[in-house]
Amino acid sequence: MLNKITGITRAARYLRQSMRLxxxxxxxxxxxxxxxxxxxxxxxxxxxxxxRERQEARYGGKVSRCC
Incomplete structure (x- = not known):
């Protein structure tokens, strides 16, 4: 049972990290x-x-907004 929970927790962590990336x-x-x-x-x-540093690296310091 503990291994199943550990596996689910690990899978959820990888999924969350993948989605964020x-x-x-x-x-x-x-x-x-x-x-x-x-x-x-x-x-x-x-x-x-x-x-902030990651946003600037990705968007070149140019974040466009609608307002």
């Missing part, structure tokens, strides 16, 4: 883990800084 929202936790392992001497951006 499809719409261009990378995982902050993945970024934080990467920074801690690969660049421990560099500061980690806050979630707001990370989100």
């Amino acid at each position: 499809m719409v261009g929202v990378p995982e902050y936790s993945t970024y934080v883990n990467h920074m801690k392992i690969t660049h421990p001497d560099q500061p980690v951006m806050s979630y707001q800084e990370f989100f």
